Amino acid sequence: MNSVEFKNISKVYGKQTLLKETSFAVEAGTFTVIFGAPGCGKSVILRLLTGLEKPTSGEVFLRGENATSLSAGDRNIGYIPQSFALYPHYKVRDNIGYPLKLIGAPKSEIDDVVARTAELLRITRLLDKYPNQLSGGEKQRVAIARGIAKKTDIFIFDDPLTGLDFKLREQLFDDLRSMQETLKATFIYTTSDPLEALMLAEKIHVLDDGKVIEAGNIETVYHQPQHLRTALLLGFPKINTFDGTLEKDSKSIICKTKLFSFPVDLNQSEKSDNDQVVVAVRPQYLKLNEKPSGKSIFINANITLAEDLGGEMVIHMDADGVYLLGVERHDSFSQQEGAVEIGVANQNLMVFDAKTSRRIGQGAN
Numbered sequence: 001m002n003s004v005e006f007k008n009i010s011k012v013y014g015k016q017t018l019l020k021e022t023s024f025a026v027e028a029g030t031f032t033v034i035f036g037a038p039g040c041g042k043s044v045i046l047r048l049l050t051g052l053e054k055p056t057s058g059e060v061f062l063r064g065e066n067a068t069s070l071s072a073g074d075r076n077i078g079y080i081p082q083s084f085a086l087y088p089h090y091k092v093r094d095n096i097g098y099p100l101k102l103i104g105a106p107k108s109e110i111d112d113v114v115a116r117t118a119e120l121l122r123i124t125r126l127l128d129k130y131p132n133q134l135s136g137g138e139k140q141r142v143a144i145a146r147g148i149a150k151k152t153d154i155f156i157f158d159d160p161l162t163g164l165d166f167k168l169r170e171q172l173f174d175d176l177r178s179m180q181e182t183l184k185a186t187f188i189y190t191t192s193d194p195l196e197a198l199m200l201a202e203k204i205h206v207l208d209d210g211k212v213i214e215a216g217n218i219e220t221v222y223h224q225p226q227h228l229r230t231a232l233l234l235g236f237p238k239i240n241t242f243d244g245t246l247e248k249d250s251k252s253i254i255c256k257t258k259l260f261s262f263p264v265d266l267n268q269s270e271k272s273d274n275d276q277v278v279v280a281v282r283p284q285y286l287k288l289n290e291k292p293s294g295k296s297i298f299i300n301a302n303i304t305l306a307e308d309l310g311g312e313m314v315i316h317m318d319a320d321g322v323y324l325l326g327v328e329r330h331d332s333f334s335q336q337e338g339a340v341e342i343g344v345a346n347q348n349l350m351v352f353d354a355k356t357s358r359r360i361g362q363g364a365n
């Protein structure tokens with residue numbers, strides 16, 4: 001069953017068409033991340049969901065029912081906005097309980113819900129403090145607690161952790177995941193941060209140029225993206241790309257790039273007459289001075305910078321004018337400069353149609 005379904009939704013602001021007849025569904029009880037570049041329309045999607053805005057055309061379904069004309073008050077969605085304001089003159093417990101008080105819930109019920117949500121977010125000890133006595137991360141927890149105090153099965157989070165340092169965000173990732181498992185509700189969370197998406201999502205929807213271009217389980221979408229934009233947006237460091245041309249001989253299809261050539265397995269389902277392609281390979285699959293297993297291609301390059309990120313090193317390289325990124329573990333790679341041989345297993349070379357950006361195949365083993 002789907003909690004939420006967008007059917008052919010468009011949203012136009014003046015001359016800007018932000019959403020272009022996009023359709024997608026969010027399965028009930030999942031932690032779903034809507035991911036896309038800053039400004040691509042993630043917050044607008046959430047506002048269309050809550051009913052704060054209406055689509056220019058198309059329909060929104062909630063819990064299987066057409067909700068397009070339902071007012072925000074009748075949609076029963078818990079909303080945790082990007083920027084929130086706590087009431088400074090209310091204690092934490094009253095801030096959390098405020099939405100329930102507003103709908104006239106009895107005090108005993110409010111007390112129960114406040115105690116339960118405070119426990120979920122590990123802020124019980126803060127309940128009698130005022131907002132100005134809290135750190136930034138604690139305020140964020142209180143705001144999330146206020147959002148999830150609502151009794152409902154759908155919660156939406158509009159990029160609520162921006163501005164927090166990474167350690168704090170990591171703790172809150174764990175809290176959000178375990179909260180979702182406890183509540184068994186649908187969590188829809190937006191972010192433009194690939195690491196946040198990878199750490200939080202069970203399902204992901206990738207929004208680009210007005211449409212959800214790809215959706216599915218996070219592991220599948222990350223490891224086997226079906227769209228070049230997904231491969232470019234979702235990953236850190238940025239994926240390596242090469243322009244290529246497909247050449248067919250009697251036996252096989254060969255992809256030729258400036259630096260290497262390899263045989264390609266074309267997907268049967270993605271027919272393409274175009275021979276111009278983009279080859280993409282994640283930095284993690286570049287093996288430096290190491291032979292990958294299976295059939296592989298090799299590139300000679302020079303290290304231009306070895307960037308130390310603590311446990312990992314991002315290796316910047318140049319191969320005949322082509323810029324390449326690799327990732328190596330700190331404890332197993334010590335070379336800072338000079339020549340390297342890069343090996344990439346053919347199966348890690350993804351091939352996309354240069355015109356449509358759709359995935360059409362991969363390197364043959």
Ligand SMILES: Nc1ncnc2c1ncn2[C@@H]1O[C@H](COP(=O)(O)OP(=O)(O)OP(=O)(O)O)[C@@H](O)[C@H]1O
Binds near residue numbers: 016045191
């Ligand atoms: N009410 C509005 N009126 C006019 N234009 C709007 C309105 N709301 C949003 N927009 C336009 O839509 C674009 C996308 O906005 P939105 O806030 O949904 O992006 P986002 O993907 O959530 O970005 P971020 O990741 O930075 O939060 C904005 O750049 C703006 O141009």
